[in-house]
Amino acid sequence: MQDHVEDNGANMISLPSYLFLSFIMFIAGLVVMVARKNIIAILLGVELILNSAALNFAAYTRFINQNLEGNIMSLFIIVIAAAEAAVGLAIVIRFFQLKESVHIDDATQLQA
């Protein structure tokens, strides 16, 4: 972050380390999406996956082409995640009003 830090030798921070972290987040998100039966928990998993994607964008753009396109992409991913969370949670709350449940397997009908 600062110019004078370059002297100190930041040795471990490279693209693979970022890819590893984003991989962990992605796999965790996948597990949450598949294993959990609570709709909100599944939304948490979606957030994790979106974050791993955004992190990948930012990392690639920093390490490979040093421009800001990836940052912009990450920004849009964050925006979309916010919109997704709002609508998704609204649907969950509506679903709960109708079914008294947030279990994913209760969501079997397209119509109330």
Add this chain to the structure above:
Amino acid sequence: MFQDILFICSAILVIAGTLGVVFSKNLMRACTLLLGTLFGVAGLYAVLGADFLAASQLVIYAGGVIILMLFAVMLTGGSADKANKFGIEKIMGMGSVKTYVIAGLTVLVFSLTIMKLLASFLKGYQKLDELPAFTSTVDKIGTMLVTDHVLAFEISSILLLGALVGAAVIARPRRG
């Protein structure tokens, strides 16, 4: 050195938070731990020099999404017969051995494929300190948003408006 410390802290936060989200039996805690993950990601952005991105991550996730999630958990947590008064302990359907086994198998398959994909990427890249430092990204991002990416910018604003109205319409209480 600062960057190393910040990176290690953030990475620990991310990994711990992520594992917490996966294995926590309590949804409220899972949400809180997700907050930790998101802060960690913000820290990772900061290490990358993407200061605006980090701040956006904080504002949007910490300020908006997580509180929204907590609200949702609280509003849907109480199912009379299966949980206590506020649904903290026994929020239903947090997964069983069976589901975790299925998920584990899926993950195994998927991680193998990803590893195959990434194998060639994972060697021979520059370290962060060998790269030119990023100066401020704010004004550049601002310029790019209203020049090159203005269409995406406007569309995302429409998307947000749609999400706002849609969420309000979907969640509003109805008679009957």
Add this chain to the structure above:
Amino acid sequence: MSPTLYDYVNQFEAHQKAVAMLNEFFGTDVTGYVTFLVFLVGALIVVGVMATIGGLGTYAERKISADIQMRQGPNRVGPFGILQFLADGVKMILKEDIYPAQADRLLFNLAPMLAIVGVLATLAVVPFSSGLTLANLNVGVFFLVGISSLVGVAVFLGGYSANSKWSMLGGMRGASQIISYEVPITITTLTIVLLSGGLSFGAFVETQGGLPHQWYIFHNPFTFIGFFVFFIGMLAETNRAPFDLPEAESELVSGYHTEYTGMRFGLFALAEYIEIFVLCGVAVAAFLGGYKVPFDLGSGVIFVEKLGLPAIIGKNIGQVLQLGSFVTKTLALYYVVIWVRWTYPRIRVDQVMTICWKYLTPLALFNLVGVTVWMYLTHNQSIWELFSHLFAAAGSGGGH
């Protein structure tokens, strides 16, 4: 990349010589460690002072309320009872730490820490003076808005995890109130971002001047309205009266911290008082000229040139003047906040939301548009500059 406290320290020769000596002594580059130490010391000083100010805030609150209600207030411990807060602190530390039976222990412990962390993290960007800013981030305002929303999460978690009706209601009220009032506050701050052309507090302050007519509050009518929008939103953000619904003692016992005891409760209280100071500081930096001192005394150049002082001393005198200017204005605003609390009655929950969404948010949007139009039409001149042009034009016989 952003100017920090270290940059300020690094510009003095003595520091550079000391670092060079240490390098020789240890035989290796110790710049990084010195930087770390400088930040550590700076951060400790700031946090310590702010904790003291937070403590003194409780004292001030009690004294001022007593003054308004024609009482004495605390007057036993120390002169004028000024050490009362220390006694309170000791009392809180010594008290028994109680967990409610069905509470969620992890979250119950986490909540006050989140609150204090969120507040103390904001101190990193508060511009006490041009030198004493821990990190003048490029995205300072954005960072502050984001990190301070941790307080909202903390309030919510605190209310939720205690497993009590009062706490629950208080936490919900607090969270909804905090995330709602972030909207007008952020939009109002955006007007200042537009005017100053930067997201950092440094940019905010440096584009203003020392004298009131150079402040952004008097820059144009819209910012004048904007200041009050900001101030009202600030009261709600910090759960101060008349927006103290989350901890309304007459309805909810004590709101989200009903079940908290001892130092955990203390942390919540401290966080609240420090947050008030921080937000007052933001208001000062954004609208009231920040650390600027009139007649450019803050840079210290005048002392060097007129009084012949050494450059380092002149600069430091300037810094002290800046610090004094900032703290004076902030404390004045702090006084107003307390004054408001003991003057206005509490409003209802629905009125809180009505004020936010039906009045403040549209007003803030109107201000944003208004400032944009103003900037377009007047080429970013303040109303006083326009007047002076007008009078100059009138003096020179009309025309532009």
Add this chain to the structure above:
Amino acid sequence: MDYTISTVAPIVLLPFFAFAINAFIVKKFTKVAVFLSCAAILGSFFFASRIFFDFLNVFATDYYIHKTFTWFDLSYGEFPFKLDMGIYIDNMTATMLFMVTGVASLIHIFSTYYMKEDARYGRFFVYVSLFTSAMLALVLSENLISVFIFWELMGFCSYSLIGFYYEKEGAGNASMKAFMTTRVGDVFFLFGILAIWSVVGSVSFVDIYAALANGAFDGQYALGISLATVAGLGIFMGTIGKSAQFPLQVWLPDAMFGPTPCSALIHAATMVAAGVYLSLRCYPLMEAGGLTYFIACIGGITAFGAATIALVQTDIKAVLAYSTISQLGYMVLGVGVGSYNAAFMHLITHAVFKACLFLSAGSVIHSLHDHHTHAHVQEMPRMGGLRKKMPFTFLAMLFCTLAIAGIPFFSGFVSKDRILGDALVAATHDAKYWIPSVLGFAGAFLTAFYMFRMMFLTFFGEPRDKDLYEHTHKEKLSWNRNVPLLILSVFTLGVFFSGSLTGQGLIKVADKKYEWFQTLIEKPHIENFTNRSKQAFGFTTEKSTETFEASHYDANHGLSEEEAHHVHHIHHIGALVSIVIAFSGVFIAAMMYFWRSWNPGFWVSTFSRWYRALQNKYYMDDLYIKGIIQKGLIPFNNLLAFIDMGLYDRYAIDGWEKVNRALFTVAKWVDNLIVDTAMVDGTGASVRFFNVILRTLQSGKIQFYFIMIFLVLAGYIWTLNI
């Protein structure tokens, strides 16, 4: 003045918008709707008068504005099929616009008085607005197709307004009759347009003029008849239908079922005149087709025959209707004898005085209210002596009657006298023109007679129906009744049209624009159009490239001194004759109906057969209904019905059914065995079989879908060779 869309379009669009808005609001906001209609037509009048005075200012015979835009272009290769729309404004158009908007404005205002108590007060204005806009669009049209479109639109409005009082017995039939009769002419009109298209490849007036000047019609024959004749005849048939000329005049008297202002506007001033206007526009074509004598004969017959029928009518509006037919006959006669200018002048003057006559008649009818039957009275035998009750209406009607009768100093004299003079000139050149000109003079005599008969019967003498007379209120002046009458009756003075008091240049009034009408309105000089250039339509600001010098009145009409002397001589004779005729007609009418010295009953009993023939309109309605329709069309219809039902249905369709039944039995076997059993049931079975397999995939469990998505994604990535 440069003409852009904003200066011309409002003339048409204002009434049209009034119509479009009123159509929706008329039921709830009648007053607003009426106000909108009146305001719209006044706005039109404003814009039209701008154009008119601009043209008057330029004062050049050949000045015209022609702007077009492409409506559609379906040209393919060398087959041009392109239709332009646009405006064509010359002096005639400008005058016509001014007249139509002016008369229509006054009639709108009068209608606010006349229709006030009517149950469908607002709806009347809706129709009238639509009609006005269609009429103005027709006048502005630059080609025959758009003329035809608006022509039919006017026909529809006329139909609606004739049937306006649909609860009245006969109104519905009358509207149907008007519509169907004019349709006969319109079919020929369409033929004419097609004939023109086949020769010229365009239907624009200027293109037609250019084609005529370039001789495009030379040598173009179809079945041995020149195409110019076919085209001219077709278009003139349109005129016959619309302007109620001799064979097709039967609809106009029945059209009087409509409200009187509508009769004034549509069936006197504008729509029926549109036919004559069209003939004048296409005059070079008629000339090239050699149709002038035919046209003159039709005009003469109509002028005289309608006048004879008018002699015996007792309904005040019927008299006016027949007089309208008769006057239209004069215009057509004018077209036929080459009196282009006078025919158009008669169109304008007639529009003014006939509108005024109808409005006055309406005023009379409106005042005469039979309190037994609760109906308005139109029968002249029940009137009489009304002069004292309604002096203002009497004066207005007197002026108009003087005008129509051809009394000097009035506009009718100026225009009709010129037509008759030109007819005499034509007769001296070619003896066969004696027939139409003599018919014209005879008609003029009859006109003076029957119009004054109407005046005397209505306004003079003793009231014949005392009861009715007693209940008639003395006329009160009201602005929306009397101002239109006043303005119209002032404009019956000839001086406005000729620039001199008498119309023969005896006393000049306006020196500068002296004889503006005769100077400005001339036959289209088709040789000017050979190298025509269109101006693009739209928001142009550039000035018209052509510059025109002001024309001057040429008393010799471009003829040599000697010929001009001859023509003037004949004109003087004609003027003298028509003055004598007019006054003798008035005198005889006065002898019969004012002084009552001569008994009209004597004439009735002497010529009783003729009288019956006249009362039955020469049996023409009977001829059409009993003769053509019952003897011709209905048997033909029956024949077609027999062919359809007796032959086609019985043999072709029923026979086909038998064949089908036979095929059906075969097909049934095939269907049952192969299609149903093997294919349909087999498909069902196979679907059921796969269903069992696929059902497990679509379980509705979203997490199963997640897994599938991830696995497919994984498989895809695995196959990537990076």
